[in-house]
Amino acid sequence: MCKSLNKISCPRCHSQNLYRFGKDKAGNQKYQCKDCRRQFTLEDCKGKKNRILRGYPRCPVCGSGTYLHHDYEYYSHYTCNSKKCGHSIYVAKPINIPSASCELINGKTDFKRMRFPLFLILTALNLYYLNASSTRRIAQFFKITYNVKVSHVTIASWCKKFAPIFLSIANKLTKNLDLSASDEWHADETVVFINGKKHYLWLIIDSENRMVLGFNLSPSRDASQAFALFKSASKFGCPSAIVTDRLGSYNLATKTIFNTSKHIKVQSFKDDISNNLIEAFNDTFKDWYKRKRGFKSFESANTLITMFIFHYNFLRPHYSLNNLIPVQVACILDDEKNINKYLLSA
Template sequence: MLVTYNQVLLSQIKQLLIFIAKNIPLKVPKYDMTSPKYKKLTVDKLPIIKTFEKLDYRQLLAEYKRSNGKDKKPVNSRGKHPISSDTICPQCGAPHTYIYDNAGGRGQLWCKVCDMHFNKNKDDFKTEKLICPFCGHALSKKKDRKNFYIHKCVNKKCSFFLQSLANLSMEDIKEYKKDKHKFKLHYIYREFTTNYFDVDLSSMPKGATSLKFRNFSSHVMGLCLTYNVNLGLSTRRTALALWEIHGVKISHVMVSRYAIAAAAFVKPYVDNYDYKPTNYLAADETYTKVKGVHQYIWLVMDAIKKSILGYQASFSRDTGPCILTMRMAFDKFKEFPGKSLKFVADGYTAYKLAEQQFKLNGMDFDVIQVIGLTNSDPVSTEYRWLKQIIERLNRTFKFSYRVTNGFGSEEGSNTHLALFVAYYNFLRPHSYAYWGPLNSIPELENISTMPAKWQKLIELSQQLIVEKQVV
């Protein structure tokens, strides 16, 4: 009886193994891209951008007469919807006498001179047209978000749509027929309305006041920065330390003002220093709290030399601040490395969207995304060490602001970030640099005390500001 029971169990196990082998692949992708939950997080490749150059209808009419031996006749309108006399073609400037009503009064017009189709109800005529890279159809503008438009290929015969539909399981197809909005099957493209490549990265932050010491000396300011930034004390603890150790009676408000002024003056030197970066960059985002609200901190560092090359603070975790941080890092290159750049980030969509925008501006590189906590794919196995380095930097930054228990203003958060980067890049001892600073400045090498080094760093930054103003 027991033998028979075991044979039945073995038969059932065999059937289950056959079912698993047929229906469940051994190696699945990191995320199931056919699932509606994760498909929306993917970034499709760039569309084909068809440009329209401005033409002159008089020149086109002259060329037509030259090649055909006769004039091109104006439109003989016999419809119920005549073209208004103030209508002109946005591409060649042809008057209404050469324009057809191409849709029975529903809005679409057709220029007989340059063969341009346009809508009379739209005033924002663009010189570009977005084309689906899979089927060649024009993209339709579907949604207007805060910083971008969403364009979608609505062609039901598009190969991208058909392939996405074919990848759905039977259960997903049933759900798709009920709730189509949950699935991303069509090709989409996000067109950003803000040009993040025209934003000034070197603007001075708020609080950029002159350093005039009335009640205290510059040495006291150096002491404040040493306790507040190097040792991670709060402004109140810093004021207490100056009183109990140095006998200097100073308020925590004055410590905060010194920090704001120092951040404003040291930032130009930090941002314009020649770091000579390598081709291995790592990016990630962490957060602080400002009045109890999350503020995101974007960081890009040189994974080999460990210097922070780009940093931004924002209350939104979107593509805009991501692009600005990457721009700040890429500006450190005298010549952009292009495809040889190893730019590693996590699986957040903003990095892929930023990659698209850089390619549109002539900077072609690939974002390498290390996803998850385990090396379950070849990319994660090869580039995990880069991700671990930027995660270690995040922990260092979090430790630096933990004593503040959050910030009371955005200005305080930005001040802390600027001073942290200055300290991390030029003053903090690192085991990588044999317990010296990451970037050795000759003017600081013979200075033994940290308050004096802060003073000298601010002085060098002031000299740089003056030189830029002269130029």
């Protein structure tokens, strides 16, 4: 390369790997970039010497600049300027991505001014979510065991109204949790009925500690719901791989939000890596859900599912984890005494 070309850079990718490419009609010297094949003259570069790439990312493969290929509602698609490379980059727009339903919980944030003692309320919640007991059977249990008369309607309200408290406890304990070292996160969706209408419960779970990292309840299975689910789980890091079924809604969401993770699409049960882990959770959830005979409203369903997942992550021992709780495997809490301490101090 001629020394006089050292101070000249390509106006598209800023590469200095250039060579002279004849002259234009006005007699100006033309240059061509060896990386992106852009042809230009010095007249074209006037006023662009200090040009910034408009905030566009550089290609992680060859280091060249990129151009905006498509701009969508939830993400932007950039393509490498180098024709030899042509690598695609997907950048999410977190502000535009809707929030998952697990983040839309509002209500009472403490146990103050309750008529009944706290241990009675926690016992009722454990019986309802861990043992799948009905509210009438729990009321009967309190009458026989403690000689305390509690209406089944009161117990039903307990199962819903304290969801914000448990959600705040979960957020506080997992605030600094980083699961980027995990091999796989599994994502799937299952059907629930709300007031007789079909809805989809999207779930994502860590393969190593069995923690449910997020959920999203929606009436459809389009890509926006997958974006919402992955956005809520991205606060825990970026795993080595995302395992899903062949639903097309996961494709762009995985490329955009978990762009460094390998996307594994399960083809059949004979594959080396399957989605049996989250299917097992779906069986556990459905065993509890079918006893409720569906949900009456979206808000009620969202609240009850939040409480169920809290008990699954923080209170339920798992046989596959040697009877440990997922938060113990994730090293968030050492033992059950610490968990009960957080509940009693809420």
